[in-house]
Amino acid sequence: MGVRSVTDNLGIQRATRDQGSEGLARMLGWFSLGLGVSALAAGSRLARAAGVDDSRTARTVLRVTGVREIGHAAVLLVPRRAGLGPWTRVAGDVLDLAATGRAYRNRCGDRRRRTGLTLAVLGGITALDLYASVRAARNRRIRPGGFAHGSVTVNRTPEEAYRFWHDFENLPRFMYHLQSVTTTGPRRSRWSAKAPAGRTVEWEAEIVDERPNEMIRWRSVDGSRVPNSGTVRFTRAAGGNGTEVRVELEYAVPGRRVGTLVAKAFGENPQQQICDDLRRFKQVIETGELTRSDGTPDGTSIQNQAKQRPARPLATHRTA
Amino acid sequence: MKANCWVAPNRVAVEEVPDPTVLNPRDAVVKVTSAAICGSDLHLLDGFIPAMKRGDVLGHEFMGEVVELGSGARDGLRVGDRVVVGFPIACGDCASCQRGLYSVCENSNPNAAIAETAMGHTPAGIFGYSHLMGGYAGGQAEYVRVPYADVGALKVGDDLPDEQVLFLSDVLPTGYMAAEMGDVKPGDVVAVWGAGPVGQFAAVSAFLLGAEQVVVIDRFPYRLRIARDRAGADTINYEETDVLDTLREMTAGRGPDVCIDAVGMEGHHPSAALHAYDRAKQAVKAETDRPHALREAILACRNGGTVSAIGAYGGFIDKFPIGSFMNRSLTLRSGQAHVQRYMRPLLERIRKGEIDPSFIITHTMGLDDAPHGYDIFKNKQDDCLKVVLKP
Ligand SMILES: NC(=O)c1ccc[n+]([C@@H]2O[C@H](COP(=O)([O-])OP(=O)(O)OC[C@H]3O[C@@H](n4cnc5c(N)ncnc54)[C@H](O)[C@@H]3O)[C@@H](O)[C@H]2O)c1
Ligand SMILES: [Zn+2]
Ligand SMILES: [Zn+2]
DSSP states (O other): OEEEEEEOTTSOEEEEEEOHHHHHHHHHHHHHHHHHHHHHHSHHHHHHHHTOTTOHHHHHHHHHHHHHHHHHHHHHHSGGGTTTHHHHHHHHHHHHHHHHHHHHHHOOHHHHHHHHHHHHHHHHHHHHHHHHHHHHHHHTTSOSEEEEEEEEEESSOHHHHHHHHHSGGGGGGTOTTEEEEEEOSSSEEEEEEEOSTTOEEEEEEEEEEEETTTEEEEEEOTTOSSOEEEEEEEEEOGGGOSEEEEEEEEEEOBTBHHHHHHHHHHOSOHHHHHHHHHHHHHHHHHHSSOOOOSSSTTOOOHHHHTTOOOSSOOGGGOOO | OEEEEEEETTEEEEEEOOOOOOOSTTOEEEEEEEEEOOHHHHHHHTTOSSOOOTTOBOOOEEEEEEEEEOTTOOTTOOTTOEEEEOSEEOOSOSHHHHTTOGGGOSSSOTTHHHHHHHHSSOOOEEBTSOTTTTOBOOSSBSEEEETTHHHHEEEOOSSSOHHHHGGGGTHHHHHHHHHHHTTOOTTOEEEEEOOSHHHHHHHHHHHHTTOSEEEEEESOHHHHHHHHHHHOOEEEETTTSOHHHHHHHHTTTSOOSEEEEOSOTBOOOSSHHHHHHHHHHHHTTSOSOBOHHHHHHHHHSOTTOEEEEOSOOOSOOSOOOHHHHHHTTOEEEEOSOOHHHHHHHHHHHHHTTSOOGGGGOOEEEEGGGHHHHHHHHHTTOTTOSOEEEEO
16 A cells, blocks of 8 residues: 555545555465465466476476465565565566476477467566556555644745745754754755754655645655655635644554654654644734743643643743 | 642642743744633633643733744734733634634634544644643733734734723624624613623623614623623523513513523523523533523524523533524624724724723732632622732
């Protein structure tokens, strides 16, 4: 599963999940299982069909191939391995093609015809496996699972809201997990997020789509250790009462190494965080500052609400 | 500095706390010259507002002198200015503020999520009024931090004493808004439940808006006397006569055009049994508020009239007379006062001598005596109507 963009009913491109590549990997998995089981259970008939029933070695190779196919099936059908699966099949296909090619050269007559047919079928399967692998790899840039969204209405025009957001260097003002965003090119920026123990996590992002005053879409560039993407859309609120701002974030699922980095970069609960971010975005763009009270001196954060200080001035901020 | 702090239900104490300072560009720090105790503070004292913490500095009615300003102060506020501060904290920039609905400012409650859980959407932050309303330190202290000071702090000049302008911070605009929400028109008969400071100013304001007769209802004779003598109202002591009968009689059966509930969540009922019923439900949290006055105001109101609920409620009530309300085409309006909307025009009325708000003050004492002030105000001792603290 990965991310693909579709055009929604507002005519705006947005991120969506790609279920197609997962489906294909699954189908190939079942195909491998069928092939593996028949190679083991009905090896001689399969050997005849492939035109190699005359060789003891070929029958041994077929049995080994059967075991291998069952391995592919396991890799493809157990979901957490789905990303790697197609490549193991491609490797197997190459072996099969090599073995069958040798058999083809050594055969003649009807056997040669049947071996030729097998070669053609294998070629087709290899192409399919290659396609599935490439597609899965492309989608693996963003791992499955993480999706957060939020919305807020701000008393600003879509132009003002867009302009503020489009300058990514403004984001750390209201996205607390970010330490800085530095613009490195017209569409490129370098993001750095706070991680525990005073460390930082960094990645490069690029704007992949934008429509002035309507939408900005960005994603981390290939090879980023923190794969993520985001879309923000600005629409005029009903009656012209400000602008509705809607944000969608997609990020790797925590759990693996990449996931741990993402957890550091986006906090433990990205859904909650985006709600806080949007509240603070509203505060900053409307009032010019973050709302702070004595009970919540660090500003709006659902997490901090549970650990309120008493509503009395902070000792550390003593006036002279 | 010294500040009056919430300790536990029914306990406040003056404690030594750090001085406040500017946290944000639009902040001011105000040296408090006068701070009052409000009926709303009693709801905190009695433990009916959730999300209080030990050590919270109380107080949302205060005035004083600007002693420190943030770098981003707008509107020409200067160090040394004498200011009165409105109790709702309002940014002035959000859609609600720009519509004049300052007490539902969309940005001033940093704890919006808690309030949304309890109320659906969040109201504004309020000074010294629980963590549900933002967790802001209040002004019953020597100094107080005022966020968005360019919106919240009104310069009042030096021509009027504190006693004349202090109540611009809350109860005067609140009473005025009660009458305004009631849509009081010339010739109207207006009934006001509660002869506390809010009820007194609601009565005064009803007359300012042209009411022909105002009837104030309470059970404390000294408060009713002030309503008669200073606000020019008729009065009903609900412990002596039946309120609905008396109002029906006074209006020859019609009922008042406008009914104002200036009592709120801690209403008292003359029938010990009925009072006990709501008190018990409140104690087990089956309802959080005791709406005696609100129920009565709805039943009393004339067909097609308006009920203005200015008394504070916190949560849920029982036995809301929805049948009476619906079948008789009533209108119900409510809200925390949008103080900033009324401060300037009411200051002008004070300057012109149309209102002298100082008549409600019965006690003036030092900040150190705040616990005593809370005690006599809550228990209606020593004919207490309003306590002003002088830090
Ligand atoms: N909406 C706002 O912005 C706002 C602002 C300030 C205060 N308030 C609220 O207004 C209310 C009044 O404030 P206050 O400072 O005048 O308080 P207060 O305690 O001095 O006055 C309340 C009065 O109501 C009387 N009362 C109680 N039960 C009654 C009943 N059943 N019928 C008639 N009178 C009854 C009490 O005897 C008392 O005199 C409080 O609930 C307070 O929280 C609201
Ligand atoms: Zn008050
Ligand atoms: Zn506002």
